[in-house]
Amino acid sequence: MKLGRLNHIGVATPSLESSIAYYRDVMGATITHQPFDLPAQGVKVCFVDTPGENGTAGTQIELIEPLGENSPIHGFIAKNPAGGQHHMCYEVPDIHVAKAWFEGLGKKVLGEPRIGAHGTLIFFVHPKDMNGVLTEIMETPKEGAH
Amino acid sequence: MKLGRLNHIGVATPSLESSIAYYRDVMGATITHQPFDLPAQGVKVCFVDTPGENGTAGTQIELIEPLGENSPIHGFIAKNPAGGQHHMCYEVPDIHVAKAWFEGLGKKVLGEPRIGAHGTLIFFVHPKDMNGVLTEIMETPKEGAH
Numbered sequence: 071m072k073l074g075r076l077n078h079i080g081v082a083t084p085s086l087e088s089s090i091a092y093y094r095d096v097m098g099a100t101i102t103h104q105p106f107d108l109p110a111q112g113v114k115v116c117f118v119d120t121p122g123e124n125g126t127a128g129t130q131i132e133l134i135e136p137l138g139e140n141s142p143i144h145g146f147i148a149k150n151p152a153g154g155q156h157h158m159c160y161e162v163p164d165i166h167v168a169k170a171w172f173e174g175l176g177k178k179v180l181g182e183p184r185i186g187a188h189g190t191l192i193f194f195v196h197p198k199d200m201n202g203v204l205t206e207i208m209e210t211p212k213e214g215a216h
Numbered sequence: 217m218k219l220g221r222l223n224h225i226g227v228a229t230p231s232l233e234s235s236i237a238y239y240r241d242v243m244g245a246t247i248t249h250q251p252f253d254l255p256a257q258g259v260k261v262c263f264v265d266t267p268g269e270n271g272t273a274g275t276q277i278e279l280i281e282p283l284g285e286n287s288p289i290h291g292f293i294a295k296n297p298a299g300g301q302h303h304m305c306y307e308v309p310d311i312h313v314a315k316a317w318f319e320g321l322g323k324k325v326l327g328e329p330r331i332g333a334h335g336t337l338i339f340f341v342h343p344k345d346m347n348g349v350l351t352e353i354m355e356t357p358k359e360g361a362h
Contacts, residue, residue, distance in 0.1 A: 071244040076266045076275050079225060079304065081349060092347045096321060097306070098217040120222045120306075123272035129222050152348035155301035158225065160243070160266075175242060201238045202298035203227060 071171045074161040077188070077208055078117065078130040082143050083153035086114050086135040093118045093131065105133075108187055112141035115187045132159070132187060157194070159206035165191040168207050183209075217317045220307040223334070223354055224263065224276040228289050229299035232260050232281040239264045239277065251279075254333055258287035261333045278305070278333060303340070305352035311337040314353050329355075 083089040086105050093099040105116040113134040122128035134156065136144050146156055162168040165183045172179055178196035186192030190209040197204040229235040232251050239245040251262040259280040268274035280302065282289050292302055308314040311329045318325055324342035332338030336355040343350040 073239070073243050073245040073266055075268065076225075079222075079301075081347070083347065089347050093219070096318075096323070096346070097219050099219040120219055122221065122268045122274070124270075126269035126272050128268070129275040150348055152344060154343070154348040155225075155304065158301065172242075177242070197300065198298060200242070201227070201229065201235050202296055202300040 071162070071168065074163070074210070076129045077159045077161045078132040079155060080132045080134055080157035080159065080204075080206065081153060082134050082146050082150065082156040084135065084147050084151065086116050086133055089133045089135075089153065090116055090118070093133075107137055109137060110184060111186070113137050113143060117187070157204040157206050159192075159208055161210040162207055163210060165193065165207065165209040169193060172207070217308070217314065220309075220356070222275045223305045223307045224278040225301060226278045226280055226303035226305065226350075226352065227299060228280050228292050228296065228302040230281065230293050230297065232262050232279055235279045235281075235299065236262055236264070239279075245277075253283055255283060256330060257332070259283050259289060263333070303350040303352050305338075305354055307356040308353055309356060311339065311353065311355040314355075315339060318353070 090101055094101050099118050103117040105114055108115050114137045116133045118131040120128040169179055172195055177199040180194040180196060183191040183193050186208050188211055190211050192206055192208040195205045236247055240247050245264050249263040251260055254261050260283045262279045264277040266274040315325055318341055323345040326340040326342060329337040329339050332354055334357055336357050338352055338354040341351045
């Protein structure tokens with residue numbers, strides 16, 4: 071496998087609203103995306119764009135707030151009440167090829183590929199197998215990643 | 217202030233050597249940088265490049281291993297023995313203007329600007345003031361960020 075684009079950094083937060091205000095008012099981001107619910111993943115999501123080189127799109131910040139009682143990020147927020155860096159997401163051209171690659175290396179893929187926040191198939195790989203980082207793998211959107 | 221480029225994600229590791237092997241052999245990165253010591257920050261560093269859009273340079277992974285007894289990341293590794301996401305670093309055009317900006321907002325800037333891993337001035341801002349994320353601010357290198 072060849073390393074793909076770092077699509078986004080997942081940042082968990084107890085409050086999407088206050089985090090959006092932080093990225094806008096403190097970090098100077100232009101907020102162009104609307105928050106939305108992603109019930110299948112148990113999170114509310116809002117993407118924040120960062121600039122890449124030469125006018126390209128950079129790696130996004132994916133703000134995630136717990137949604138519902140069974141949200142998988144309740145534990146993270148309990149341990150990190152202010153929120154914090156939660157996962158790193160890389161793009162791949164084919165999600166099934168990528169799943170076979172990681173499984174072939176003995177990595178623990180967490181569930182079957184499912185639709186993620188960008189509308190393409192994603193899966194997560196357990197941090198214990200991934201240099202300590204919860205890693206999301208997503209298929210590159212056909213029309214670009216944002 | 218206007219949001220700058222996400223230069224790198226700092227990832228702490230107990231072993232630079234095994235992390236470099238992980239990014240090369242599992243994630244498929246092409247390793248083009250050599251590890252080096254940054255005694256002033258108490259870390260050994262190795263950058264891993266990720267691809268940006270349209271052939272541009274993407275956000276880098278900055279692998280950091282504790283260097284010396286007083287390394288500021290010993291505590292992080294003790295809490296996260298496998299390593300993990302440690303900080304996020306954004307570029308700014310002028311480090312002193314940026315410092316005045318964050319201090320004007322009441323943010324806790326950790327020490328005076330000093331030379332960082334890319335050879336330009338940097339400072340860190342305390343995570344409690346930065347949406348839970350330890351945030352590094354670095355002046356953009358004159359010849360580009362890598």
